[in-house]
Amino acid sequence: MKSKNKKTLVIGAGGQIGKILIEQLENKGSSVVALVRSKSKAQKFIDSGIETVVADLEGDFEHAFKGCDRVVFSAGSGGATGYDKTLLIDLWAAKKAVDYALNNNIQHFVMVSGLGVANPDEFVTEIKPYLVAKYFADNYLMESGLVYTILRPGSLINDNGTGLIRTSRPVKFSDLIIPREDVASVINYSLSNDEMKGKIVELFSGAESIETAFKEETIEVNNL
Amino acid sequence: MKSKNKKTLVIGAGGQIGKILIEQLENKGSSVVALVRSKSKAQKFIDSGIETVVADLEGDFEHAFKGCDRVVFSAGSGGATGYDKTLLIDLWAAKKAVDYALNNNIQHFVMVSGLGVANPDEFVTEIKPYLVAKYFADNYLMESGLVYTILRPGSLINDNGTGLIRTSRPVKFSDLIIPREDVASVINYSLSNDEMKGKIVELFSGAESIETAFKEETIEVNNL
Numbered sequence: 001m002k003s004k005n006k007k008t009l010v011i012g013a014g015g016q017i018g019k020i021l022i023e024q025l026e027n028k029g030s031s032v033v034a035l036v037r038s039k040s041k042a043q044k045f046i047d048s049g050i051e052t053v054v055a056d057l058e059g060d061f062e063h064a065f066k067g068c069d070r071v072v073f074s075a076g077s078g079g080a081t082g083y084d085k086t087l088l089i090d091l092w093a094a095k096k097a098v099d100y101a102l103n104n105n106i107q108h109f110v111m112v113s114g115l116g117v118a119n120p121d122e123f124v125t126e127i128k129p130y131l132v133a134k135y136f137a138d139n140y141l142m143e144s145g146l147v148y149t150i151l152r153p154g155s156l157i158n159d160n161g162t163g164l165i166r167t168s169r170p171v172k173f174s175d176l177i178i179p180r181e182d183v184a185s186v187i188n189y190s191l192s193n194d195e196m197k198g199k200i201v202e203l204f205s206g207a208e209s210i211e212t213a214f215k216e217e218t219i220e221v222n223n224l
Numbered sequence: 225m226k227s228k229n230k231k232t233l234v235i236g237a238g239g240q241i242g243k244i245l246i247e248q249l250e251n252k253g254s255s256v257v258a259l260v261r262s263k264s265k266a267q268k269f270i271d272s273g274i275e276t277v278v279a280d281l282e283g284d285f286e287h288a289f290k291g292c293d294r295v296v297f298s299a300g301s302g303g304a305t306g307y308d309k310t311l312l313i314d315l316w317a318a319k320k321a322v323d324y325a326l327n328n329n330i331q332h333f334v335m336v337s338g339l340g341v342a343n344p345d346e347f348v349t350e351i352k353p354y355l356v357a358k359y360f361a362d363n364y365l366m367e368s369g370l371v372y373t374i375l376r377p378g379s380l381i382n383d384n385g386t387g388l389i390r391t392s393r394p395v396k397f398s399d400l401i402i403p404r405e406d407v408a409s410v411i412n413y414s415l416s417n418d419e420m421k422g423k424i425v426e427l428f429s430g431a432e433s434i435e436t437a438f439k440e441e442t443i444e445v446n447n448l
Contacts, residue, residue, distance in 0.1 A: 083353070
């Protein structure tokens with residue numbers, strides 16, 4: 001089932017995945033709202049005629065949800081800031097986004113999560129504090145009652161997308177990667193295909209088209 | 225109803241509140257296990273004949289729960305470390321403690337939380353990231369199915385305890401304080417009085433005995 005006329009709020013539109021996603025949604029004529037942190041980041045969207053809301057995710061950003069049907073949370077504090085921002089953005093802003101989505105009858109919430117978030121103890125890694133924050137953000141969404149899709153991509157790379165993915169983990173650690181463009185494509189696919197609702201999946205570069213990968217994928221990863 | 229022969233695991237026994245609590249429990253002949261991070265912190269307890277477990281809260285510490293009936297989580301990463309430790313200790317270790325408590329049929333879990341944790345957006349404060357971590361730790365406990373008491377003291381001071389408290393907020397910001405010794409006394413009281421089960425309360429220095437304050441206190445603060 002395809003749905004094309006719904007309006008999608010992209011939280012973190014100024015981020016690398018967010019920018020690609022906005023472009024993809026625009027290209028197929030889907031209605032979008034770009035939520036960005038600063039006026040400087042907004043200008044490019046405004047110049048392209050895209051509905052844009054400038055708001056600080058550390059404050060109240062509920063007004064951005066008005067009139068939207070679907071939400072993508074692809075915001076992140078990024079590697080350049082401290083773990084205080086991980087707590088305030090990756091966890092607390094995500095929690096507030098879920099609350100706002102409930103208040104505004106959002107029909108589908110797509111969360112960009114990450115590999116390892118299902119079980120922060122699984123890998124011994126220096127980003128474990130980040131995985132802990134994302135674990136609780138994902139759990140809050142799962143328990144919210146909202147219709148959700150949670151996408152957990154491997155390490156993000158800037159290569160062009162291939163449109164070919166896999167949802168089971170490759171054996172080699174160095175293969176736990178995926179281009180940001182392909183993640184954006186899976187978000188896009190998730191917004192348009194009801195079969196993606198309720199799914200929690202890991203994402204890597206692979207050999208199957210997105211459609212085939214999800215048709216064949218029946219196992220759902222769930223950390224509850 | 226009093227219960228005196230149950231064994232209490234104190235997580236964070238090397239901390240300031242933990243040390244006072246252990247002493248109080250020992251003085252009344254209650255069975256305790258002190259969980260501390262380092263052998264150097266353990267020595268004083270061992271010298272006093274107190275059952276002591278040395279374990280890193282960033283690793284697996286489930287063995288400390290064996291044979292215990294009740295748990296107090298008063299561990300904290302403290303102000304001297306970064307927010308990475310806030311995520312790993314105040315949030316993730318607390319989450320693991322709840323899981324271990326479930327696995328080991330712990331009958332009562334007392335969490336030392338803090339003022340402002342019910343709603344991290346309430347105060348504009350530089351410790352907001354800490355409040356966010358504690359918010360999710362408290363929520364995880366509340367939703368776990370365990371019997372809990374959540375204590376949310378104001379700013380902790382090192383003055384001697386008076387045994388006199390209040391659970392409603394004083395008007396003056398400077399009065400949002402309480403000696404650590406009084407917090408330990410309320411934990412101690414919580415472990416011995418069934419009326420404290422299921423309670424989520426804020427704590428400040430006041431004018432009533434602990435017993436009177438809780439007999440009169442019927443309002444429960446709940447952030448769910």
